[in-house]
Every structure is written in C-alpha cells, then in structure tokens.
Amino acid sequence: MQDELEPLVGISQHNIALLLANYLSKKGIKVQVIQQEQQFVVYCEGTKLQQAKTIFEQFIKNPDDKKYQGAAWDNADNTKVVNHGPSLLASVKEEFFAHAGIVTLVVFAICWAVYLAASLGWQRTLFNQLHFFAQLSPQAFFDNPFRLIGPVFFHFSILHIAFNTMWWWQLGGSIEQKMGRLELLQLFVFSGVLSNLGQFLVSGPNFGGLSGVVYGVVGYVWWAGWLAPERGLALSRPIIGFLIFWILLGFVDVLPINMANTAHLVGLVTGCVLAWLRFAGQAKR
Template sequence: MIDNAGNTIEKNNCLLQALVQLQDHNLALLFANYLATLSIETEVVTQQQNYIIYCDQNHLAQAKAEFEAFIKQPYHSKYQQAAWQHGETVKVSRDDLTLLKAFKENFLAHAGIVTLIVFAFCWLVFIGSLLGWAESLFSTLKFYNHLSIDGFLQEPFRLLGPAFFHFSWLHIVFNTMWWWQLGGSIEKTLGKGTLINLLLITAIVSNLGQFLVSGPNFGGLSGVVYGLVGFVWWVGYLAPERGLTISKPIIGFMLFWLLLGFAELLPVNMANTAHLLGLLSGCIFAVLLVKTAKK
C-alpha cells in the first residue's frame, strides 16, 4: 500500500520507490515490463489521469538510466520484445487508453510497411473467402498442379500464393499475429530487405516441400512463421548484439507443436513438411546472414 508520502509502496516484501509519472498507460506498461525482464521489481499505479512507475529502490539508479534511453526510442524492438516475452496480464480500466488508440500506438508502431502489407493481404484474402469467393481465391493462389518451367514463367506468384490463403479463424489469427510479432521485430531491427528475403526463401522452400509430399491442396503462412522463429532464434544465439531474441519457452512450444503435427495428435490437418522446412530454411538463412556480416 502507498505510504503517507505517496512515493513508496510495498510489493512482495520489497520496497518500491516512485521512478517516473507518465500520461500514457501503454508506455508505462511497456517500460515496466522491460524492467521486469531485467529482474527489477516494478509496479504501475494509476493516479487520476496519470500512471506512476514504481521500482525496487535498490535498483533506482539503473532504472533511471534505462528510462532515459527508453524515452528516446520507446518503440524500439527490444522493448516490444521484452514486453512480449514477459507477457504480463493487465486489467484495463475506464481511465485507460481506448482500444483504438492502444491499437494505433502499439500494433502499428511495432510493424514496418512490409509486415503490415503481408498482414493486411492475408486478412483481405480470408475475408474474401468468407464472403463467398473462397473457391476462386484458392484456385488463384494455390500451388502448381504440376511443376514445369512454362508454369513458373506464366504464373510465378504461385510459388508464394499458398502462404496467403487460410482455412479458418484460428489458422489466420495464429499465423498473422506471429507474423506481426516476429516479422515486425525483424523489419525494425534488420530492415525491409532482410524480411522480404526471409519471406521469399521460407515461403518458396516450405511450399515446394509440402507440394512434393502432399500435392497442391494446402495453404497458410505457417511455414513462413516457423521460418521467422528459426531465424530470430539463431540470430539471437549467434549475434545477440543485434537485439533479436525469442524466449526458450516459445521455442519449446513451437517445436512441441511441430512434433504433435508429425505424430498426428492434433484435431486438424497440419502442413507438417512446410513447418519443418520453413524452420530449417529460417535457421540456415540466419546462420548465413550472421557469418557473412562478420566476414
């Protein structure tokens, strides 16, 4: 509870001291989550229209230095990634930012133009399929019925097409949100060119592999998403100074999901080959990128 002076509170038997007061709730939460990943106990307290960040008084100097860096670039990918990994649940009150404003400030700020274009295109295709154009859209985007040079020259887009078609709400929400999170971090940190190359490589490799195993009737961005996971995983491992990281629990979850798919223990049909090849191609691309940059 807050003491009489109003500048300290107690949490988990730790005395927290007021660090800074902000008017933007999302910024306060973003920085508090970042401090939490540095093992600094924090708490955000609402006071009228403002939000006070409290932190462990034993780490107050470090927190002040971190805040000075944070306020210059509050939407830097390392803060977004830290908040994602920390995953703290926040109760939204009537005095908090509106959902629309929170969407604009967090969703759009995290993603670059390439991330947003792919995200929007997937959803436009999905909405179109719900409106009755599913058969024609799938026919337009699906992989080649037969591999041939003539087919490639006439319709090269079919190498990528299946990645943008999704079959259910769960399918598209899962894929596009991972694309936004990981793709946005990659684009903000390493640039548009890296994300475009990664999209092309992982989509082509995963689509081609899935076609050779099961034919042309498949779709979804999952192969690319696994490619992003593999890429961020190995860039974070080989070049942590780049600022791209992904937590071990998330890697474990994605690998476990992949194993469940191959074991056929899931209630839906999974493009398992696309997932595996996407993951491997993303890992290999990360290794080549880091090794080339070091040379």
C-alpha cells in the same frame, strides 16, 4: 472552466487524487482531475493556487485523515476525472503500427483481405487463383510464377489465420525494425517458396497458410538470438520448445486437424540457415 485552472500536483493513485480534489472542492476551490499518461493531475483555480498548495502539503502527510474521507462523502465523490490520454483502442492501434513496418503490414493485410473475401463466398475462386502449381514445369512457372508464393496468403479457419498473423506481426515486425525491410522481405520469399515447394512434393497442391513463413521467422529469430544477441532478436526457450514440439506432434499424426508439417519444418530450417548465413561471421569475431 479549464482555462481558469492551473496544475497543482500529479498523483499516480486515482483514489488519492480524488480525495484531494474533493477536499479542495469542499474548501471552495474550483478543481478538476485530468488523467494524463500514467498520472492524475489535479488542477485548481489560479487565484487560489497558493491556498491549494498549503492544503496539499497538509494532505500528503496524512491522506487517511477522517476529514478528507468526510469531504469525499459530503461531495458524494462527484469530482470527475477527465481522460486526456489516448483511448484503449487508440493505444492498441498505435502499438500495432509502431511495431510493424511496411513489409509486415502488407503481408498481414493481404492475408486478412483474402480470408475475409473467402468468408464472403469467394473461397473456391481465391484458392484456385492462389494454390501451388498442379504440376511443376518450366511452362507452368512462366505462366504464373506467383503460385510459388501464393498459398501463404490463403487460410482455412479463423484460428489458422489468427495464429499465423499474430506470430508474423510479432516476429516479422521485430526483424523489420531491427534488420530492415529488405531482410524481412528476403526471409519471407525464401521461407515461403521453399516451404510451399517442400509441402507440394509431399502432399500435392492442396494446402495453404503462412505457417511455413512463420516458422521461417521463428528460426531466424531463434538463431539470431544465439549468434548475435546484440541485435536484440530473441525467443525464450519455452516458446521455441513449444513450437518445435508442435511440429513433432504434426508428424506423428495425433492431432485432429491436418497440418502442413513439411512446410513448417522446411520454413524453420530456412530461417535458421538464413540467420546463420547472416550472423555466423559476426559470432566468430
């Protein structure tokens, strides 16, 4: 049937498109409404396209006329909308991958793979493989250098990983898009290693999570927005205030959960410093 139809008009309002389609149907014109992107396109049979155009010109002057409402009632509003646009799931998937580059996606995927594997029973094994050095020494570093960064991939709860990976995808993705994958990779390594080291010196090796890196990208985007706003990286003041307030809450020890407060603070400072090194010269010019 669709091969016999030609587009008549695109209408942004669903109910108006259906009113017109039902009236055309009542007049003996084959009709179909197809959703395309942000509008509803009314198709009708090509041999009666001119008649349909005349009807539309009258319809659009007064779509509230009782005869159009009556046509919808007579047809029991049975003109169906064919959705040729992407599904909600497809749209979310497209947006997710469009915003994130390879570095953002790889870190995101590793964090979730580790979390899911831990949930299936390998928590202790994975933590033993990823936690920071029990003792710092040159020999320990050469034996397993991955432990410098390993703790960032291990999370202890669904809220923990959801919060961290959401911010990583949002801010890390923006940095990778606008500054390139090497810039994000450098930020990830420096903020991850330094925040891990800082937390180890304060509390030992029993910690994990991407939070230090998240605060690293927060600090980077914050100062990039201040020093080089033309780069298009920015965070609103309320969000920055909330995240800094969260750090302060952790340090005064009023929260019911254990937080890697030092990792958060070191990550934030690292991100700010890297942004300053990257953009300070541009700000002066």
